[in-house]
Amino acid sequence: MSAPTRRTIKTDYLARVEGEGAMSVRLVDGRVDEVELRIFEPPRFFEALLRGRSFLEAPDITSRICGICPVAYQMSSINAMEDLCGVEVSEPIRILRRLLYCGEWIESHALHVYMLHAPDFLGYSGAVEMAREHPDAVQRGLALKKTGNELMIVIGGREIHPVNVKVGGFYRAPTRRELLELVEPLERAREAAVETVRWTAGFEFPERAVECELVALADGDAYAIEQGRVVSDRGLGISVHDYGDHFYEEHVARSNALHSRRADGSTYLCGPLARYALSADRLSPLSREVAAEVGLEVPCRDAFRSIVVRSVELVYACDEALRLIADYEEPDAPAAEVEPRAGVGHGVTEAPRGLLYHRYELDGDGTILDAKIVPPTAQNQLAIEEDLRQVVDRYNDLSDDDLRHVCEQAIRNYDPCISCATHFLDLEIERA
Amino acid sequence: MIGVGNAYRGDDAAGREVAKRVQSRVHGELDVVVCELEPSRLIDAWEGAETAVLVDAVSSGAEPSTVHRFDATNEPLPSREFRSSTHALGIGETIELARAIGRLPERVVVFGIEGEVFGSGTALSAHAEAGVERAVELVLEEAGCTSRR
Numbered sequence: 038m039s040a041p042t043r044r045t046i047k048t049d050y051l052a053r054v055e056g057e058g059a060m061s062v063r064l065v066d067g068r069v070d071e072v073e074l075r076i077f078e079p080p081r082f083f084e085a086l087l088r089g090r091s092f093l094e095a096p097d098i099t100s101r102i103c104g105i106c107p108v109a110y111q112m113s114s115i116n117a118m119e120d121l122c123g124v125e126v127s128e129p130i131r132i133l134r135r136l137l138y139c140g141e142w143i144e145s146h147a148l149h150v151y152m153l154h155a156p157d158f159l160g161y162s163g164a165v166e167m168a169r170e171h172p173d174a175v176q177r178g179l180a181l182k183k184t185g186n187e188l189m190i191v192i193g194g195r196e197i198h199p200v201n202v203k204v205g206g207f208y209r210a211p212t213r214r215e216l217l218e219l220v221e222p223l224e225r226a227r228e229a230a231v232e233t234v235r236w237t238a239g240f241e242f243p244e245r246a247v248e249c250e251l252v253a254l255a256d257g258d259a260y261a262i263e264q265g266r267v268v269s270d271r272g273l274g275i276s277v278h279d280y281g282d283h284f285y286e287e288h289v290a291r292s293n294a295l296h297s298r299r300a301d302g303s304t305y306l307c308g309p310l311a312r313y314a315l316s317a318d319r320l321s322p323l324s325r326e327v328a329a330e331v332g333l334e335v336p337c338r339d340a341f342r343s344i345v346v347r348s349v350e351l352v353y354a355c356d357e358a359l360r361l362i363a364d365y366e367e368p369d370a371p372a373a374e375v376e377p378r379a380g381v382g383h384g385v386t387e388a389p390r391g392l393l394y395h396r397y398e399l400d401g402d403g404t405i406l407d408a409k410i411v412p413p414t415a416q417n418q419l420a421i422e423e424d425l426r427q428v429v430d431r432y433n434d435l436s437d438d439d440l441r442h443v444c445e446q447a448i449r450n451y452d453p454c455i456s457c458a459t460h461f462l463d464l465e466i467e468r469a
Numbered sequence: 470m471i472g473v474g475n476a477y478r479g480d481d482a483a484g485r486e487v488a489k490r491v492q493s494r495v496h497g498e499l500d501v502v503v504c505e506l507e508p509s510r511l512i513d514a515w516e517g518a519e520t521a522v523l524v525d526a527v528s529s530g531a532e533p534s535t536v537h538r539f540d541a542t543n544e545p546l547p548s549r550e551f552r553s554s555t556h557a558l559g560i561g562e563t564i565e566l567a568r569a570i571g572r573l574p575e576r577v578v579v580f581g582i583e584g585e586v587f588g589s590g591t592a593l594s595a596h597a598e599a600g601v602e603r604a605v606e607l608v609l610e611e612a613g614c615t616s617r618r
Contacts, residue, residue: 101477104505152508152558165562168569175570182509197505 041066046429046441058453060444062429069433072426074418074448087408092118092377092399096202099395099410103454104197105148108141108189109388110410111202112263113395118204120277121382121399124375129368130206132361133192136216137199138263138386139358140188143226144196145389146347146354147185149452150233151178154344157446158240174236177229181351184219184226188358191215206372216362223362227355231327234348238331245427246338249304249420251311254387260319260353261312262387269305270314270336277383280394286411297416306420307391307413308451309346313337321360324353340424340450347452377403388413390452414453421451470608471502471514473525473560480584480597484524487582487604494605499612508563512572520576522611524604525560526597527551527581533596535583536604542576551581578611580604 044064063071083102087095095114100107112134119126126134151174152164161167168175186196191211193199201208252273254265267283268274275283286295299305314336317325328335328349337346379401385394391413398407428447432440472488475481485503492501502514506525515521527537539546546561558566560579567573582600593601 163562164558165565165569168566172570175566176572179509179512179570183513186507186509196510197507 044437046437046444048441048445060425060448062425062440062444064429064433067433069426069429072422072429074422074425084408084410087397087405090405092122092397092403092405093204093375095395095397095405095408096204097200100198100202102410102412105145105454106141106388106390106393107198108138108193108202109386109393110395111199112138112386113384113388113393113410114397115202115204116264116277116384116386117382117395117397118384118399119375119382120384121380121397122204122375122378124205124373126206126373127368127370129210129366130372132365133207133210135263136188136358136361136365137192137202139354139361140185140192142262142354142389143185143351143358144182144189145185145452146351147178147181149389150237150344150347150351151175151181154347154449154452155237155240157442157449158237158344177232181226181229181233184222184355187219187222191219203372205375206368206370208371210368210371213365213367216365220359220362223355223359227323227352227359230348230351230355231323233351234327234331234333234345237344237348238333240344242339242341243431244339245341245431247306247310247340247420247424248338249306249423250299251314251336251338252305252307252392252416253311253315254385254392255315258319260316260321260357264386267385267392268315270311277385277394280383280385281396284394284411284416286415295411295415296418297411298419304419304423305416307416309343309350309390310337310340311391312387313346313349320349320353321356323356324349327352340447343450343452377401390414390417390454392416412454414451417451417453421448421453424450470499470522470524470612471504471511473504473506473511473523475505477589477591479586479588479590479592480582480594481526481587482591483526483582483584483593483597483601483604486593486601487524487580487608490601490605491608494609495612495614499614506558506560506563508558508566511560511563512567515567515574515577516572518574520578520612521574522608523560523577523579524608525551525579525581526584526587528584528587529581531583533583533585533594534599534603536600536607537581537583538607539579539581540577541579546579551579580607 046062048060059075061073096111099110099114156167189196194201250269250271252269254261255268256265283300286297317335333345381398383396394411396409432443472484474484488501488503504510541564551561585594585596
């Protein structure tokens with residue numbers, strides 16, 4: 038019998054993803070033997086850092102986990118604290134939170150669609166190379182991102198790591214007039230977002246389907262962003278309180294990130310594809326129209342087409358922000374009073390790249406005794422690896438360089454935020 | 470003049486510190502911006518300016534406290550000092566992006582302060598502090614504001 042032919046495809050530094058990770062794929066006799074997505078950012082000690090701190094500090098501390106989705110961290114931690122402490126916030130505060138989150142979706146999706154993902158489809162090694170031949174598209178992406186920044190500045194106090202958010206509401210509520218100044222830029226951004234959908238839908242896509250369960254939040258008649266129940270396309274429908282009964286995390290040696298699984302060990306996917314599959318009928322009429330115009334089906338299980346789904350969500354985020362501004366009345370107080378309680382609180386929101394779950398245990402004076410944070414990229418890591426396996430099987434006749442490129446693109450389809458996903462490695466010491 | 474950096478990562482804040490000190494010296498004759506590294510924010514910050522002077526911390530292996538000066542008007546920043554970041558776009562890439570879409574000022578000068586400690590924290594190392602002091606004078610000179618005290 039002849040010796041098996043081995044082929045290894047490696048990328049030591051993944052470009053155009055948030056954070057630092059690497060990938061390696063091993064083929065034996067042309068079939069995938071092993072696929073690894075390695076995450077090796079220095080472990081981040083946020084969960085441990087939170088212990089002993091006041092529950093009021095969690096939004097600001099956790100927002101520092103990520104410069105791309107700080108609002109997601111703030112909102113998930115706030116949901117958890119308010120869940121435990123029994124806080125009901127007023128309608129204007131609810132509106133401001135959703136509006137702030139729309140700002141983050143616009144910022145994050147514009148960055149990913151234009152600067153990180155589009156170059157893959159147009160055959161450029163990065164945004165700079167793409168900008169030389171597609172300056173108008175890049176201008177459009179920057180303008181969109183700028184509008185997201187403006188929303189974040191007016192409501193959150195600045196464009197990255199907002200400082201105006203607190204448990205119970207905000208330190209200061211913006212005036213109606215301040216928000217009305219955002220209407221014109223948002224209307225222009227909505228136009229740009231519609232153009233973005235048409236532009237990305239014109240890219241070439243390999244026809245592929247993600248098989249696993251799709252998990253997202255559902256929030257009544259709204260397209261879920263800042264709150265909701267956890268649902269799936271296979272019948273899951275639970276309150277965030279029961280998250281721990283249906284999902285678990287395990288540590289894998291090669292990665293500083295934990296891998297999430299469903300309780301039965303199976304893989305699931307969250308993020309734009311899952312949200313669109315489960316809630317497309319709750320999108321605004323304009324977002325649905327544009328999706329229909331470009332033939333984006335519901336559900337869309339093609340991870341390569343996630344760029345089109347993100348673009349549709351960009352239209353929605355602009356549209357929804359405009360609706361929220363029209364509905365906004367200045368609140369009597371910028372924040373509700375919050376009294377700490379002993380116990381456990383849970384919070385979950387839709388970060389731009391998927392579900393972000395927080396769980397906190399507090400003592401009676403509001404000191405954090407324990408914290409658990411499950412970021413979207415940890416939830417998606419298994420699905421990404423499974424998808425990579427299929428991508429390699431399908432494209433294994435390509436040269437190493439071309440196969441590497443397809444693999445990198447397949448990873449970027451999920452907009453992974455590796456900075457968010459890193460956890461401290463559990464260390465086991467064996468003594469003889 | 471734009472000071473770039475993360476306020477909570479030790480010497481990474483050097484560029485921000487330079488901007489704050491320059492601001493207190495120039496009394497409005499220079500537009501001073503302090504920001505984190507974010508492409509659309511940077512490109513907006515220099516919009517309409519004839520000259521942009523950027524200050525950021527670098528880690529190139531040179532002696533800590535060294536202040537490098539680069540003219541990015543006609544050519545990209547050297548990759549040794551401004552290594553491309555895996556975290557979206559770095560300062561060098563942002564300059565090239567702006568050049569490609571015609572949104573770069575006529576003249577762009579970048580000062581890089583060689584840092585030493587980039588861990589969590591808000592304090593500058595003594596070396597970075599020395600670099601900051603020198604960079605403040607260099608920025609004022611570059612902008613023609615040397616007489617201000």
